[in-house]
Amino acid sequence: MATSSPSAIRTLLLVTAVAIGAAAVITVAYEFSRERIATNERARVLANLRGVTATLTDSERLTPTQLRLSVIGEPADPNSVFAMRDENDAVHALIYSVSAPDGYNGAINLLVGVSLSGTVTGVRVVSHRETPGLGDAIETGKSNWLEQFTGKGLKDPQHWAVEKDNGPFDSLTGATVTPRAVVAAINRALTFHAQHSEKLLTDAEHGGDETDD
Amino acid sequence: MTESSSLLQRGLWKDNPALVQLLGLCPLLAVTTTVVNATLLGIATMAVLLATNAVISLLRRALVPSVRIPLFVLIIASFVTAVDLLINALFHDLHLLIGLFIPLIITNCAILAQAETVASKAGLRTAVTSALGVGLGFLGALVALGAIREVLGQGTLFSGFEMLFGEAGAALEIAMPFSGALAVVLAPGAFFGLALLIAGRNFIAQRANRSASALEPNQQDT
Numbered sequence: 001m002a003t004s005s006p007s008a009i010r011t012l013l014l015v016t017a018v019a020i021g022a023a024a025v026i027t028v029a030y031e032f033s034r035e036r037i038a039t040n041e042r043a044r045v046l047a048n049l050r051g052v053t054a055t056l057t058d059s060e061r062l063t064p065t066q067l068r069l070s071v072i073g074e075p076a077d078p079n080s081v082f083a084m085r086d087e088n089d090a091v092h093a094l095i096y097s098v099s100a101p102d103g104y105n106g107a108i109n110l111l112v113g114v115s116l117s118g119t120v121t122g123v124r125v126v127s128h129r130e131t132p133g134l135g136d137a138i139e140t141g142k143s144n145w146l147e148q149f150t151g152k153g154l155k156d157p158q159h160w161a162v163e164k165d166n167g168p169f170d171s172l173t174g175a176t177v178t179p180r181a182v183v184a185a186i187n188r189a190l191t192f193h194a195q196h197s198e199k200l201l202t203d204a205e206h207g208g209d210e211t212d213d
Numbered sequence: 214m215t216e217s218s219s220l221l222q223r224g225l226w227k228d229n230p231a232l233v234q235l236l237g238l239c240p241l242l243a244v245t246t247t248v249v250n251a252t253l254l255g256i257a258t259m260a261v262l263l264a265t266n267a268v269i270s271l272l273r274r275a276l277v278p279s280v281r282i283p284l285f286v287l288i289i290a291s292f293v294t295a296v297d298l299l300i301n302a303l304f305h306d307l308h309l310l311i312g313l314f315i316p317l318i319i320t321n322c323a324i325l326a327q328a329e330t331v332a333s334k335a336g337l338r339t340a341v342t343s344a345l346g347v348g349l350g351f352l353g354a355l356v357a358l359g360a361i362r363e364v365l366g367q368g369t370l371f372s373g374f375e376m377l378f379g380e381a382g383a384a385l386e387i388a389m390p391f392s393g394a395l396a397v398v399l400a401p402g403a404f405f406g407l408a409l410l411i412a413g414r415n416f417i418a419q420r421a422n423r424s425a426s427a428l429e430p431n432q433q434d435t
Contacts, residue, residue: 011277018284022291029295033302040305133395
């Protein structure tokens with residue numbers, strides 16, 4: 001380290017040089033990673049969307065297109081909606097990205113796949129902050145709790161609630177708030193589907209698509 | 214004992230950043246729920262340590278005392294940002310799990326301490342050797358704590374390595390004959406686990422000390 005008292009110019013030059021070097025390091029890393037990170041993100045979104053429709057036959061050949069929610073006019077409950085289409089552009093299912101704000105530790109973000117006949121094709125948790133070991137059994141990798149919703153519809157069962165609230169859905173041992181929030185969020189997605197899915201799909205047919213795959 | 218092996222030993226054992234100096238505890242406690250998380254954070258920290266120590270050592274004659282600390286932080290922060298981006302690009306699934314804690318490497322005092330006490334005063338060779346010792350010491354503590362918590366808390370060992378090594382990594386997983394206690398995965402498990410590691414290290418160090426002082430009464434080692 002320098003022992004003589006350095007001039008202001010020398011300090012300035014040093015700091016500038018180090019700052020330029022630091023910017024160069026970050027630029028190189030950014031340029032290397034940008035495409036890869038974007039590809040990873042897209043692959044993750046696609047895997048999540050396909051996972052939600054995995055119970056459909058040939059779900060592997062379905063590709064997602066994002067639908068325009070603004071056509072509904074009122075503030076929509078889902079954050080986004082995707083149509084899963086086959087190669088002939090026929091829609092097989094709609095996927096709603098919904099948020100359960102009433103989780104035990106904040107919002108639980110879910111993807112709910114709904115077939116055109118209005119039954120659940122699959123549910124996946126995208127992100128959550130539930131307690132490890134208790135509420136986190138809503139993750140697909142940790143338990144098969146979410147599978148019980150597959151095939152259910154808005155009218156089947158009549159009472160959308162967990163067993164603790166006299167409904168048909170299995171509760172999670174030790175967690176009450178989490179399953180309640182998830183059940184309610186899936187129900188909201190189904191309700192939204194029943195009310196608005198036709199309008200969304202009509203809009204998409206008239207070129208209102210925002211391609212995003 | 215040669216200079217470089219004593220430098221390595223210092224970081225690994227005598228002045229272990231996590232178990233003796235108690236530096237960098239925030240990421241240490243937060244990510245050690247599994248071995249794979251701990252391994253990746255340990256390697257990331259070591260990469261940053263090696264890079265910053267090397268750069269600062271090369272710059273040491275040009276450094277100006279009054280602005281040295283901001284410069285150290287700038288250099289550390291840019292390497293951490295680069296490492297964060299690379300991990301996101303190469304190990305995306307793991308980044309989703311521990312991504313939150315990678316930027317925290319910037320605040321790991323072990324790195325700033327190395328910059329200030331070693332790299333800014335010593336040549337490249339010494340700086341890099343010292344960084345290697347401290348980095349391995351930190352990685353070792355992370356992996357040890359990760360192993361304790363994964364075995365006792367989750368009932369597995371080396372699970373999730375497919376996120377690091379691709380499909381082949383899945384074969385590393387060893388299932389335990391029990392399911393694990395939740396408390397070990399949660400924050401208390403981290404603190405108790407770390408306490409056990411520190412106690413274990415102290416126990417071994419004291420025993421080694423006693424037998425050493427029995428042979429050479431004059432030698433003092435803490």
